[in-house]
Amino acid sequence: MRTLSALTAAPTRSGGSAPTARRPRRWGALTGALVVVVLATAPLFLAPFATTTLTRILVFALFAVSLDLLVGVTGLPSLGHAGYFGAGAYAAGWVSLNVTAEMPVPLLAGAAVGALAAALTGWITVRSRGVFFLMLTLAIGETLQQVAETWQSVTGGANGLTGIPSTRIAGQPLTNAGFVHWYVLVFFLAGFGLVWMVARSRFGAALRGIRDNEPRMRALGYPTALYKYATFVLAGGVAGIAGALLVAQQRLVTPADLGFTTAAFALLAVIIGGAGSLWGACVGAALVIVIRDALGPSLGGHGTLVLGIVFVVVVYGLPRGVAGLRRLRRNGTDR
Amino acid sequence: MSAVLEAGLVSVLNGFAIGFLLFILAIGLSLVFGMMDVLNLAHGALFLGGAYLGTAFVGARPSWGAFLAALAVAAVAGLAAGGALSLMTEPLRKRSHLDQALLTLGVALVVAELLTIVFGDDPLTIAAPPGLNGSIGILGITYPAYRLALIGVGAVLALVVYLVVDRTRVGALIRATVADREMVATLGVDNRLVKAAVFAVGSLLATTAGVLGGPVYGARPGLDAAVLILALVVVVIGGLGSARGALVGALIIGQVDTLGRALLPDLASFILFGALALVLVLRPQGLFGGAHGTVPAR
Amino acid sequence: MTPVLRCAGLTRSFGALRAVAGVDLTIAPGARHALIGPNGAGKSTLFKLVTGTMQADEGRVELAGRDVTGLSEVRRCRMGMSQTLQHSSLFGSMTAAETVELAVQRHNASRISPVRSTRPATRERAEALLADVGLGGRGGVLVPALSHGERKQLEVALALACRPRLLLLDEPAAGMSPAESSRLVELLAGLPSEITVLFVEHDLDLVFSLADAVTVLHLGQVLLSGTPDEVRASEAVREAYLGTGRRSELFGPAAETSGGSDVPAGS
Numbered sequence: 050m051r052t053l054s055a056l057t058a059a060p061t062r063s064g065g066s067a068p069t070a071r072r073p074r075r076w077g078a079l080t081g082a083l084v085v086v087v088l089a090t091a092p093l094f095l096a097p098f099a100t101t102t103l104t105r106i107l108v109f110a111l112f113a114v115s116l117d118l119l120v121g122v123t124g125l126p127s128l129g130h131a132g133y134f135g136a137g138a139y140a141a142g143w144v145s146l147n148v149t150a151e152m153p154v155p156l157l158a159g160a161a162v163g164a165l166a167a168a169l170t171g172w173i174t175v176r177s178r179g180v181f182f183l184m185l186t187l188a189i190g191e192t193l194q195q196v197a198e199t200w201q202s203v204t205g206g207a208n209g210l211t212g213i214p215s216t217r218i219a220g221q222p223l224t225n226a227g228f229v230h231w232y233v234l235v236f237f238l239a240g241f242g243l244v245w246m247v248a249r250s251r252f253g254a255a256l257r258g259i260r261d262n263e264p265r266m267r268a269l270g271y272p273t274a275l276y277k278y279a280t281f282v283l284a285g286g287v288a289g290i291a292g293a294l295l296v297a298q299q300r301l302v303t304p305a306d307l308g309f310t311t312a313a314f315a316l317l318a319v320i321i322g323g324a325g326s327l328w329g330a331c332v333g334a335a336l337v338i339v340i341r342d343a344l345g346p347s348l349g350g351h352g353t354l355v356l357g358i359v360f361v362v363v364v365y366g367l368p369r370g371v372a373g374l375r376r377l378r379r380n381g382t383d384r
Numbered sequence: 385m386s387a388v389l390e391a392g393l394v395s396v397l398n399g400f401a402i403g404f405l406l407f408i409l410a411i412g413l414s415l416v417f418g419m420m421d422v423l424n425l426a427h428g429a430l431f432l433g434g435a436y437l438g439t440a441f442v443g444a445r446p447s448w449g450a451f452l453a454a455l456a457v458a459a460v461a462g463l464a465a466g467g468a469l470s471l472m473t474e475p476l477r478k479r480s481h482l483d484q485a486l487l488t489l490g491v492a493l494v495v496a497e498l499l500t501i502v503f504g505d506d507p508l509t510i511a512a513p514p515g516l517n518g519s520i521g522i523l524g525i526t527y528p529a530y531r532l533a534l535i536g537v538g539a540v541l542a543l544v545v546y547l548v549v550d551r552t553r554v555g556a557l558i559r560a561t562v563a564d565r566e567m568v569a570t571l572g573v574d575n576r577l578v579k580a581a582v583f584a585v586g587s588l589l590a591t592t593a594g595v596l597g598g599p600v601y602g603a604r605p606g607l608d609a610a611v612l613i614l615a616l617v618v619v620v621i622g623g624l625g626s627a628r629g630a631l632v633g634a635l636i637i638g639q640v641d642t643l644g645r646a647l648l649p650d651l652a653s654f655i656l657f658g659a660l661a662l663v664l665v666l667r668p669q670g671l672f673g674g675a676h677g678t679v680p681a682r
Numbered sequence: 683m684t685p686v687l688r689c690a691g692l693t694r695s696f697g698a699l700r701a702v703a704g705v706d707l708t709i710a711p712g713a714r715h716a717l718i719g720p721n722g723a724g725k726s727t728l729f730k731l732v733t734g735t736m737q738a739d740e741g742r743v744e745l746a747g748r749d750v751t752g753l754s755e756v757r758r759c760r761m762g763m764s765q766t767l768q769h770s771s772l773f774g775s776m777t778a779a780e781t782v783e784l785a786v787q788r789h790n791a792s793r794i795s796p797v798r799s800t801r802p803a804t805r806e807r808a809e810a811l812l813a814d815v816g817l818g819g820r821g822g823v824l825v826p827a828l829s830h831g832e833r834k835q836l837e838v839a840l841a842l843a844c845r846p847r848l849l850l851l852d853e854p855a856a857g858m859s860p861a862e863s864s865r866l867v868e869l870l871a872g873l874p875s876e877i878t879v880l881f882v883e884h885d886l887d888l889v890f891s892l893a894d895a896v897t898v899l900h901l902g903q904v905l906l907s908g909t910p911d912e913v914r915a916s917e918a919v920r921e922a923y924l925g926t927g928r929r930s931e932l933f934g935p936a937a938e939t940s941g942g943s944d945v946p947a948g949s
Contacts, residue, residue, distance in 0.1 A: 126482055128489075173661050180423045180481045184616050187425075188660060191613040195653035251787050251804075252796040258784050261773035268733070268767065269785045270759030270844060279796075309609040313489055320486070351501060357493030364487045365475065 088234055092227030101298070102343050104230045107237040108294045110334035113318040114244050114327050115287035120316065121325030122248050123280050124260030125175070126183050128312050129190025130288055132170075135307020136193060137163035137289025141296040142210040143203060150214045150222070156236065156293045163289015164282050166193065171281035175274055178263075190312050197304040209303030216297045223297070233294045240287050245327055247283065256280060310353065314341070317360050320367070390525045395646045396639065401531040401600065403638025404538020408593040409611065410618040411545055411630045412466075412586020418562040418625015420579045422473055423485040428612025429495040430465055430587050434458040434594020435603035436499050439508040442598070446511040451595075458591040466587030470580040496608050505605060510598035530599050537596065542631055545589070549627040558582065562625035614641070617656060621663045684747040686711050686848050686878040692731050692741035701727040703902040704741070709848070709895075712875040716889045717882045718913075719899035720923055725882045726768070728899065729852055732880075733765050734758045746847065762847030766837040766854055768882075772825045778836055779821030782808035785843035808843070815839040816865055831862035838869065842877075849873070851881035855888050867892055890914070898922065 088107070092100045112134050119125040137159035144150075144158040170189045177185055197204045204210065215222040216232065223229050247253050258266045259273050266273050296302055305311065318337045322329020337356060345352030413427045441454035469491065473484045511517060512530035519526040549555040561568045561578055569575050594603075601607060618637050622629025637659070644655035687709040694702045702724045709715045719725050730736035732743060734755035742751040750758050759765075773781050786804045787794060812821050815835040820828070828836065834854060841849055854870075855863045863885070870879060870892055883889050889896065889910075896913045898905040900922040906913060913919055 126486075170657075173664060176664075180417075180421070180485055181620075183482065183485055184423065184620060185660075185664075188613050188616055188620075188657060191609055192653045192657040195610070199653065246797050249799050250797050251794045251800055254780065254784055254787070254800065255794060257775065258773055261775055262771055264735075265767065265772060266784075267754075267756050268735070268759060268765055269840065270756055270764075270788050272756045308606070310493065313493060316486070316489075351497060354494060354497040354501070357490055357497055360490030360493060361487060364483055364490060367483070 085238065089231070092230050097226040100226045100230050102338065104226070104233050104298050105342060106335045106338045107230075107233050108291055108298055109315070109318070109338050110331040111237045111240045111294065112288055112291035113315050113322075113330040113334040113337075114241055115284045115291065116315045117319045117322075117324065117327055117330040118244050118248060118256075118280060118284045118287070120319050121323075121327075121330070122253060122260065123256045123277060125277065125281070126179075126316070127174075127186040127284075128183050128309070128316065129170075129186030129188070129193070130284070130315055131307045131309075131312035132190040132193035133163040133167050133285040133288040134292045134295070134311070134315075135197060135302070135304075136166040137292025138295045138302045138306055139197060139204055139210065139292075140289070141293035142213045142302045145213050145216070145296065146210060150217050151220070152216055152218045155216060155296065156290060159289040159293025159296070160286045161289070163292060164286030166289075167282045167285020171278050171285070175277040175281055187309070187312075190307065191309060194304050194308045197307060204304075207304060209301060209306075211301055213296055213300040213302070215300065229298055233298060236290060236294055240290050241327065241331075244287060247280075248327065252276070313360070314356060317356060317363070320363055321359075391646065393523060393525055394527065395642050397527055397531065397535065399639035399642040400635070401534045401538070401638070402642060403635040404535060404542055405593055405597050405600075406614055406618050406638055407542045407631050407634035408538060408545070408589050408596070410615040410622070410634055411549075411627060412582075412589045413615050414619045414622065414625055414627075414630045415549070415558060415562070415582050416579075416586050417619065419558065419582055420561075421481045421484075422579075422583075423481065423488070424469065424583075424586070425485055425488040425612065426469060426492040426495060427586075427590050427615060428608035428610070429492040429499075430462060430590035431594040431597070431611045432499060432603060432608040433461065433465070433495060434591035435510070435598045435601065435607065436503050436508070436594075437461065437591070438510045438595040438598035439503065439603050442510050442513075446513050446517065448513050448515075451513040454595050454598075455592055458595045459588050462588035462591030463584045465591070466584035467580055469587065470576075470583035474576070492608065492612075496605065500605050503603070507602055507604035509602045510595075512599040534596060534600065546627050546631060559625075614656075617660050620660060683711055685709055685744075686713070686746055687732065687880065688744040688747075689728075689732065690742050690744075692728065692743065693739050694727055694731055694736065695739055700902050702731060702738075705899070705902070705904055707897060707904065707907070709878055709880055711878055713878050713880075713895050714870070714893050715878070715880045715895045715897065716893035717880060717897050717899060718884075718886070718889055719905070722901075723899040724902040725899055726852065727902075729765075729850060729882060733763065733850055759844060762845070763850065764841045764844035764846035764848070765850040766834075766841045766852060768852040768856065772833060772836065772840075774826055775824075777822050777824055778812060778817055778828060778832075779805070779808050781825060781836060782811050782821075782839050782843050785840045786811070789843065789845045811839045811843050812836075814842070815869060831858045834858055835862070835866070838866070842873075846877055849877050849879045851879065851883075853882055853884060855883060855885050863888060 088103070091103055095103065112130075116127060116130045119127050119130065140162035141155035141159040145155045148154065174182060174185045174189065197209075198207055200206075215224050216229075217223070218232070223232055248256075255266065255271055255276055258269075258271070259276060263273050292302075292306075295306065314337050315334075318333030319330045321333035321336060322331065336359075340355050340359070341352040344355075409427070409431060413424060417423050437458045438451075438454045441457065442450045469488065472491065473487060476484050476487060512528075516530040516533050518529055520529045520532065521527075522532065547555075549558055557568070557573065557578065561573075561575060568578070601611075614637060618630060618633040620633075621636065622631070622633030637656070640659050641656060648655065685708045687707070689705055689707040692702055692705045692707075693700065705724075705728055707728075717725055717728070727736065731738045731741075734743075734750070734753060734757070738751065742749055744750065745758065745761055745763055748761070750761065750763075753761075773784070776784075783800055783804050786807050787800065790804065792801075809818075809821055812818060815838050817832060817835050817839065820832065825833065825836070834857070838851070838854065841851070851870075855866055858866065867888060870881075873879065881892075893910055895908070896910050897907040898913060898916075898919050905918055905922055906916050908916075
């Protein structure tokens, strides 16, 4: 009879799967470093308007990355994620107006309020699945937008919060577009790094398990609702940070920033990039912002129309649906 | 004291007006989802389309002819739009429900933006038809005549839809499709046809609701999303695919929403979400839901 | 000795149908206990009540003397109850190794870190488990690319990775080739006696070659609980199975020639 090494004795074999993963990881790191260098030096050779567009892309990309943690990694398609983005933006804006714009207060306020809003609403959403999750998150996003529109004394109502002071670092206000860009870049990288680390951690592996087959994960002893809830709150917090960065960049928040359209565009960015690929979500975000903000004026102000059409085309074009893409892509790149 | 009573009565009447309107809107959404598992996120955009048609025909110079013409055109446009949506989701039949929902989301964005291009950014109003544009006394209060008429028309429409779904052979087919699509398909009924028909009628109801609601809500960008959420809440609360659930859910939400707005204007949106959360915690399948539920028992 | 599993008066109804009606079941430590019965006898439902996938209407479930009736399937798994699922649906985007690592990391002493990636020790143990179930060298293959039999083997590896005290197997050999099936018997027979096994199986050859105790379920109730020989000899069991006239038709020639009790296993 064979001996059952895993059950009886300590395993002696060494891991054999590592060498195959080395090469792509090195290339990824190289590309990543190159992208960071380009992003960091961009304000030195770009016009202020182009720099601002790039900054907006970074803000939206971080937002999309936080959504991708839900959609692509955990399999929770949220249509209300803009609610937490907007909640973070309003919190950062309110704190800047009424308390202090000194770093890191607005940023922390944004992260805390984003996470808190997600914590208050997430306990009910994580109990549902698929289209029901979509419906509930949509309802929550819309509720938050209505709160922003009606809570005049805090949110400024339909006009939003205007005249938000520049973020200050050690008393110095960030007024130059280049400085704002660098400020946003630093926290984009931090947020991206956080989500990336979670996605490839043991916890992240469990999240992918939940995405693929939640009942089986429960049978393996994973409290899946708790995992989903924790992820929901984390994603809300990161979206809140992105919201705070939005305020630092445009110094204005309106109810539209947490509306249906913003949420739909973030979902579009995630889907364009291929759900589950954090890099892809950033590329998708870049496309969305370029079409909406940079090309929008030359399209007669109707970038939204183009994006809506892109949305329809992308849904048709996915070979195996929104859920199918990640299976095609993965060939050891995750490890 | 009497002022409080009057305010209460106005609120209750408003709740009924909105409730019946919501039922007309939500029943289409509920049946399409219950029968075909397609969550039509373009439903709100269809409502807004109807409302803008109302402004185009009626505008500031109301007449019965214009109003009825708007209703007729909206009905035809709704039928066509529903048929088109049904056709568009057909290639995604084999994919997940999520893909179909996302497709309708894309359509919703396109439709809403096209409406903005045609009708502009500003909120538009629709005047009530002549004879209904004033107020009348009822139970000791004065109340807008149009809203009262809306309650009447809404109640009749709701009754008709309810009877059709619950009492007729067509309705039996619809309910059977909700319960077991494959079974109905084996009986020799082409369920693509059923789907197209339900989609078309559901969309028709959405666009006519837009016209009917025009004198109350007007037409403005963003109304589509607001209305879609209300309809979704109704559908989730009532239970998917249930006509009775949609009716009860719509009336509850109509009352809760108006009462909330009257008493706690700042927190009205929270109250709506709270009602939704409460129902989902206590009865995840909705008040009248059967097989479907927010937590599938797999 | 405290039984590993004790069910008392377990009942579960679906509308008017009482799928499981007052089932008492006691599994001794180290047992290789088979649960058999005709289709619709309530085996699957009973299994779900034991694992906690489904909650019982009445009755109680004890795991090693502790009442777990109100606990979720997650908690029960953490307490040493681990299962394979009949319709093996695993993780479509993962490789076999990643799948087992998921289970291994959950039942390691260390926490599931939200920042660190898989530890080498986890990988090694996953590989060893894969080798044990006959999937050595197949760790890098995506689950959808595995054959049906291989997926069943992976299920077993997954269940073993949970460090079970009680291993619940729902038709582990269904759809397996004879070679795969005999390999499975060898694997199960070789499990250390600290792991108690309760399995549902239709293949009676497999049942009698492995089990040292058998419970026959019929119409939601326990028809008979006893040694394989007692079950083979029972008239009532024979009648329950489609009214088969002769015992040999039911239990086959293998069962007639060799007793089941001499198979090496705990007890």
